[in-house]
Amino acid sequence: MPVRINDVMALLCHISEQQQMKVAIKQSSKGALMVGAAAFLGGLLGGPPGIAIGGAVGGLFGAWMTSGQFKPLPQIIMEMPMVQQQKLCDQVFAILRSLAWTDATQLILLVTGNAALQQKVTAALINYVTQELRAEIQYGD
Incomplete structure (x- = not known):
């Protein structure tokens, strides 16, 4: 039986929609960078207590920066180039x-x-998304 990529993509979209999977590809790294930079700056300005305060402030700012940046995984799957879809399908x-x-x-x-x-x-889907797309997965709302 020939592999029908559309059937497999429909299955993956259904499973990821059912589990309410969302993906952040580039934004999660920006949030992590913000936490590190704020903790470093806080440490320079306030010593050890400044690291804690800077990390907390950076965490809040990083979370704000990345909020709403997660896309539904079914949307990501359908927007992938055919080469990536074929690799995932295989x-x-x-x-x-x-x-x-x-x-x-x-x-x-x-x-x-x-x-x-x-x-x-x-x-297999989670492995592909995290390894090949280097994305972060979030579940639920």
Whole structure:
């Protein structure tokens, strides 16, 4: 059976939407940089207590900077270039190799009906997002 990338992408979008996964690709590093810079500046100005105060202020500012910068993972998946989608599809298809499906709906039902299989697919998706896209994943609202 030929691999149908659209079916696998629909499955990944469904799983990530179901788990309310959101992704921040570049913004999370800016927030971390802000915390470090504020702690350093606080240490220069106020010594050890300044490090704590600077870290706290930097953390609040970093959180404010990155708030709202998370995008839903299904949106990220569908916006990826075809080369990245194919690479992700290949990794997930290695897990789905033994399944036979006729369309995306059937594939989604097969995977979501099997907790162990869904967990493996989810783990492959998370691994791809964190390793290949170097992104941070957030769950829920």
